[in-house]
Amino acid sequence: MNDIMRPATEWELKSMIMALAERAIPVEILGAGSKRGIGRPVMAPVALTTGAMRGISLYEPAELVMSARAGTPLSQIEVELASHGQMLPFEPVDLGPALGTDAGLQTIGAVFAANLSGSRRIAAGAARDYLLGVRGVNGRAEIFKSGGRVMKNVTGYDVARGLAGSWGTLAVLSEVTFKVLPLPDDVATLVYPDLTDDLAIELMSTAMTQPYEVSGTAHLSPTLVRRLRHKGLSKETRSLTAIRLENFTRSITYRKQKLRELLAAYGAPLELELESSLEFWSEVRRLSFFPANGTHLWRISTTPSTAAALVSAVRRHMRVEAFYDWSGGLVWLETPASADAGSADIRRAVATHGGHAMLIRADEAVRRTVEVFQPLGPAVDRITRGIKTAFDPMRLLNPGRMYATL
Amino acid sequence: MRFACFRVAFRPLFGYVHPRLLMAQPLDEEPGERTSEMSSIALPLPDPDIVTQRDQIVRDLVAICGADAVISDEDGRRAFETDALTAYRRMPLAVVLPTSTEDVAAVLKYAKANRIRIMPRGAGTSLCGGALPLEDAIVVGISKMNRVLEIDFHDRFARVEAGITNLAISATVAPEGFFYAPDPSSQLACTLAGNLAMNSGGAHCLKYGVTTNNVLGVKMVTMDGEILEIGGAHLDSEGYDLLALIVGSEGQFGIITEATVRILRAAEGARPMMIGFESSAKAGICVARIIASGIIPVAIEFMDKPAIEVCEAFAKAGYPTNVDALLIIEVEGSEQEIADRLAYIASIAHELNPLALVVSASEEQSAKIWKGRKSAFGALGRIADYYCMDGTIPLAHLPHVLEQITEICSRYGLGVANIFHAGDGNLHPLVMYDANKPGDNDKAEAAGAEILTLCVSVGGCLSGEHGIGIEKRDLMRAQFTDEDLAVQLRIKSVFDPDWLLNCGQVFPLDAVEAAMAEAAAAPPEAAEPGPAEAA
Numbered sequence: 001m002n003d004i005m006r007p008a009t010e011w012e013l014k015s016m017i018m019a020l021a022e023r024a025i026p027v028e029i030l031g032a033g034s035k036r037g038i039g040r041p042v043m044a045p046v047a048l049t050t051g052a053m054r055g056i057s058l059y060e061p062a063e064l065v066m067s068a069r070a071g072t073p074l075s076q077i078e079v080e081l082a083s084h085g086q087m088l089p090f091e092p093v094d095l096g097p098a099l100g101t102d103a104g105l106q107t108i109g110a111v112f113a114a115n116l117s118g119s120r121r122i123a124a125g126a127a128r129d130y131l132l133g134v135r136g137v138n139g140r141a142e143i144f145k146s147g148g149r150v151m152k153n154v155t156g157y158d159v160a161r162g163l164a165g166s167w168g169t170l171a172v173l174s175e176v177t178f179k180v181l182p183l184p185d186d187v188a189t190l191v192y193p194d195l196t197d198d199l200a201i202e203l204m205s206t207a208m209t210q211p212y213e214v215s216g217t218a219h220l221s222p223t224l225v226r227r228l229r230h231k232g233l234s235k236e237t238r239s240l241t242a243i244r245l246e247n248f249t250r251s252i253t254y255r256k257q258k259l260r261e262l263l264a265a266y267g268a269p270l271e272l273e274l275e276s277s278l279e280f281w282s283e284v285r286r287l288s289f290f291p292a293n294g295t296h297l298w299r300i301s302t303t304p305s306t307a308a309a310l311v312s313a314v315r316r317h318m319r320v321e322a323f324y325d326w327s328g329g330l331v332w333l334e335t336p337a338s339a340d341a342g343s344a345d346i347r348r349a350v351a352t353h354g355g356h357a358m359l360i361r362a363d364e365a366v367r368r369t370v371e372v373f374q375p376l377g378p379a380v381d382r383i384t385r386g387i388k389t390a391f392d393p394m395r396l397l398n399p400g401r402m403y404a405t406l
Numbered sequence: 407m408r409f410a411c412f413r414v415a416f417r418p419l420f421g422y423v424h425p426r427l428l429m430a431q432p433l434d435e436e437p438g439e440r441t442s443e444m445s446s447i448a449l450p451l452p453d454p455d456i457v458t459q460r461d462q463i464v465r466d467l468v469a470i471c472g473a474d475a476v477i478s479d480e481d482g483r484r485a486f487e488t489d490a491l492t493a494y495r496r497m498p499l500a501v502v503l504p505t506s507t508e509d510v511a512a513v514l515k516y517a518k519a520n521r522i523r524i525m526p527r528g529a530g531t532s533l534c535g536g537a538l539p540l541e542d543a544i545v546v547g548i549s550k551m552n553r554v555l556e557i558d559f560h561d562r563f564a565r566v567e568a569g570i571t572n573l574a575i576s577a578t579v580a581p582e583g584f585f586y587a588p589d590p591s592s593q594l595a596c597t598l599a600g601n602l603a604m605n606s607g608g609a610h611c612l613k614y615g616v617t618t619n620n621v622l623g624v625k626m627v628t629m630d631g632e633i634l635e636i637g638g639a640h641l642d643s644e645g646y647d648l649l650a651l652i653v654g655s656e657g658q659f660g661i662i663t664e665a666t667v668r669i670l671r672a673a674e675g676a677r678p679m680m681i682g683f684e685s686s687a688k689a690g691i692c693v694a695r696i697i698a699s700g701i702i703p704v705a706i707e708f709m710d711k712p713a714i715e716v717c718e719a720f721a722k723a724g725y726p727t728n729v730d731a732l733l734i735i736e737v738e739g740s741e742q743e744i745a746d747r748l749a750y751i752a753s754i755a756h757e758l759n760p761l762a763l764v765v766s767a768s769e770e771q772s773a774k775i776w777k778g779r780k781s782a783f784g785a786l787g788r789i790a791d792y793y794c795m796d797g798t799i800p801l802a803h804l805p806h807v808l809e810q811i812t813e814i815c816s817r818y819g820l821g822v823a824n825i826f827h828a829g830d831g832n833l834h835p836l837v838m839y840d841a842n843k844p845g846d847n848d849k850a851e852a853a854g855a856e857i858l859t860l861c862v863s864v865g866g867c868l869s870g871e872h873g874i875g876i877e878k879r880d881l882m883r884a885q886f887t888d889e890d891l892a893v894q895l896r897i898k899s900v901f902d903p904d905w906l907l908n909c910g911q912v913f914p915l916d917a918v919e920a921a922m923a924e925a926a927a928a929p930p931e932a933a934e935p936g937p938a939e940a941a
């Protein structure tokens with residue numbers, strides 16, 4: 001990889017893609033490159049980063065909306081939002097530590113291109129739910145926009161949202177516009193020790209089906225708990241199941257009490273106040289308990305009620321460490337180093353129990369041989385390729401990153 | 407003339423014209439049809455070959471789905487000739503009401519093989535002509551497919567046939583304290599399929615999001631008769647977010663027969679309050695201050711004086727009538743939480759000296775307050791014909807835009823009532839006219855076009871929740887460049903390269919013509935392995 005192109009404007013971006021298109025040169029698309037290790041290896045002689053297209057172009061706190069150029073660091077955006085008492089509600093996951101780079105590098109464009117949402121996903125929605133509009137350049141070197149800056153917009157197809165999770169294979173985003181929300185006044189967490197996976201999921205789902213707006217649930221295996229750096233919890237040797245409330249202090253006091261009563265059968269919880277809660281959930285968000293230690297990491301989306309069975313099915317074949325997010329609907333699974341990263345067993349378990357799995361961490365050799373993204377059925381595959389052709393007929397943008405023929 | 411594109415019948419710019427896009431004359435000039443004045447939007451010309459084969463087509467449909475599912479007599483078909491944009495009517499070739507996904511697939515396969523156009527239909531409550539058929543199209547209505555297939559309170563989803571009404575989903579899960587969040591005012595009648603096609607919203611979307619934020623998966627039949635399963639009970643998509651593209655595609659990608667939606671546990675309680683001001687500007691400031699303060703109510707609805715009067719006369723909701731602008735604000739929680747939040751909002755409102763501030767004192771009063779709001783369109787319909795607009799604007803522009811709307815309408819000599827979802831800036835100016843007065847309809851359409859262009863010019867959009875349909879089709883270029891449109895049109899060609907589904911809608915017809923030519927020249931086949939593999 002010798003050349004990295006760094007367009008500073010959308011117009012430059014267009015010219016560069018046009019030049020590449022004329023010579024049929026494929027290109028790897030990067031933000032800060034923090035997620036470069038995800039996906040199949042992109043076979044492209046050049047790379048293009050959005051890193052020089054940065055800056056917040058619009059922020060209207062009273063309208064809950066912000067626009068930023070794609071290469072703007074997420075950290076800059078979160079600082080700006082926090083100074084107005086606001087936040088990105090979907091709590092974007094920071095994969096830096098798990099992938100062996102620093103935390104806090106990712107760009108806002110890549111956050112939406114990857115659509116990896118954190119623990120508030122159930123209560124608040126996914127990254128794509130907050131994406132209101134995009135500007136970008138497709139593989140035909142056309143500058144286009146979709147959506148806009150208003151909350152409600154059904155003018156034309158929802159192309160903006162359709163680009164969320166496309167991993168730079170359809171277009172290079174130049175600017176994103178998204179909805180933001182007020183930061184909660186207060187946070188508290190109830191932590192239940194020593195539950196089995198089954199019981200933990202039952203507890204988390206029970207909590208989610210109450211009218212108390214639980215904004216996050218997480219269940220960590222004992223090994224993962226021991227890896228926490230959290231002052232209050234790192235000495236724990238048991239599994240932990242956390243239930244988060246975010247609200248006005250008075251509401252939290254009331255709702256916490258209600259939940260305690262309702263969940264009494266699951267034991268007596270530890271209670272984390274504001275600071276301690278923030279510390280714990282920021283570790284969850286950075287997946288700090290999955291350090292790059294030579295193992296593989298999978299991300300599996302399924303239904304809460306099947307998650308534990310899915311994990312035990314995999315466990316029959318290998319030693320795994322599981323972190324259940326989204327009340328069990330999202331499983332992060334650490335698997336031992338192996339030639340296929342456990343792919344065959346995991347894919348089989350997912351096929352049986354429903355959902356989809358994505359290999360988040362594996363070295364290049366593994367990612368070249370096993371499917372990183374969930375394999376698609378024939379009908380969806382055909383539409384997927386059609387969409388790719390519609391945006392990028394010459395397969396210039398991140399060729400092969402999601403699927404070998406895409 | 408500024409809005410010429412909206413009114414002039416389509417004329418091809420280039421030599422080639424796809425024969426099926428040749429424009430019909432406006433309806434009122436067609437012999438034998440019921441006359442209608444509000445008819446300036448051109449529609450694709452019916453294919454005479456298809457129309458003359460009508461009897462055979464009906465026989466084929468009966469063979470495919472059974473006689474019970476096919477409506478072919480004129481009276482029966484008349485019920486399907488329009489939607490809630492009643493000024494436009496077209497008698498469809500035939501109507502099929504299948505009872506299974508397989509039957510839908512068989513009909514589409516047949517239609518594709520014979521190049522017959524299809525119009526998917528739910529309950530026909532579209533306000534933008536989205537369900538307006540063409541004379542050479544088969545209407546495929548899915549209202550008979552309305553069963554609940556699976557409810558899982560633990561995993562919090564419901565799987566239903568898409569012909570179920572919006573309200574029936576909530577009604578089914580209500581006994582367990584759950585609900586389905588998007589609540590269009592038409593929820594008693596409209597189908598989930600229609601909601602999915604339009605990405606419909608409702609009063610409570612400020613907190614809970616619109617349809618796209620509340621759907622997990624769909625089963626959709628493509629024009630090839632292939633049954634696609636997208637998503638499911640789990641969250642997020644494995645590859646491209648096809649669900650995001652399908653929701654809001656206005657029936658142009660396929661016919662949705664089933665869907666899996668999120669169901670949510672309802673709050674312990676909810677209560678609205680009403681705050682009245684002497685001006686819309688003040689009400690607008692109040693909304694902005696509430697949101698900026700860090701509290702997001704479940705709903706913030708706005709009505710201006712004409713709307714208040716009409717709704718009050720109809721629903722006797724107890725709206726204050728001495729005010730020029732009324733906000734209905736609802737919050738949720740326990741008794742104490744509701745009291746805290748309403749008090750907090752009241753303190754913000756008090757700084758602006760409201761003329762009225764009433765907190766609902768009972769379930770009964772709350773129901774009345776909402777009934778008034780949700781029956782607004784119907785109530786207005788009793789006193790005038792109206793043309794319902796649906797632009798969205800950035801909230802900061804609210805006072806200016808409301809002033810301009812009044813100005814535009816009075817320039818055309820028309821009245822206007824404003825009623826809308828203020829929390830997210832989604833306006834519904836109801837432009838009042840008299841359908842029996844020659845020229846009035848045209849004026850209403852022209853005023854409407856000016857209003858929507860105004861919304862776009864301040865940074866908003868043509869439609870917040872009702873969709874484009876035929877109604878706003880020719881205004882799309884006010885918001886999008888040709889390249890923006892081309893990106894969308896190519897996606898349509900992926901799903902339906904022959905453009906048989908819902909033809910003549912959403913996009914300006916000349917743009918469609920270009921897209922069809924492009925699709926015909928280079929069929930959107932699978933991407934070929936590119937240079938990466940070759941290298």
Ligand SMILES: Cc1cc2nc3c(=O)[nH]c(=O)nc-3n(C[C@H](O)[C@H](O)[C@H](O)COP(=O)(O)OP(=O)(O)OC[C@H]3O[C@@H](n4cnc5c(N)ncnc54)[C@H](O)[C@@H]3O)c2cc1C
Pocket residue numbers: 489490525526527528529530531532533536537548568589590591592595596597598599600601602603604605606607608609656657658660661662663783784871872873908
């Ligand atoms: C009094 C009144 C109040 C309203 N209030 C609101 C409101 O508050 N919020 C709001 O968003 N809308 C509102 N609407 C508009 C309308 O109700 C919505 O657009 C609704 O979603 C349409 O549903 P339907 O079942 O009637 O669909 P139809 O009108 O039958 O069809 C709408 C569109 O969906 C397509 N379609 C139908 N079925 C399928 C299918 N199975 N597969 C694919 N495509 C399909 C049709 O082709 C058409 O393009 C209101 C309408 C009225 C008359």
